[in-house]
Amino acid sequence: MKFAQNRMYIESYNKCPNCGILLYDKPANVDTGTVVEAGKIYCSPWCVAWEKDREERRQAQPAP
Secondary structure, three states: OEEOOOOOOEEEOOEOOOOOOEOOOOOOOOOOOOEEEOOEEEOOHHHHHHHHHHHHHHHHOOOO
16 A cells, blocks of 8 residues: 555555555554565565465476
């Protein structure tokens, strides 16, 4: 989520592509530990690792 310069409205909604948590400009209650990986903005390094592990698990599964 990105607030407009005048803080009167929300310009866009940005979510972590892995967990879906809203990413604010600079939230007061969240550590600024966002990670940019492959052109995507993740909420934490944990989400980056989890998504990579998920892709590996999906590739390891036999096709139905």
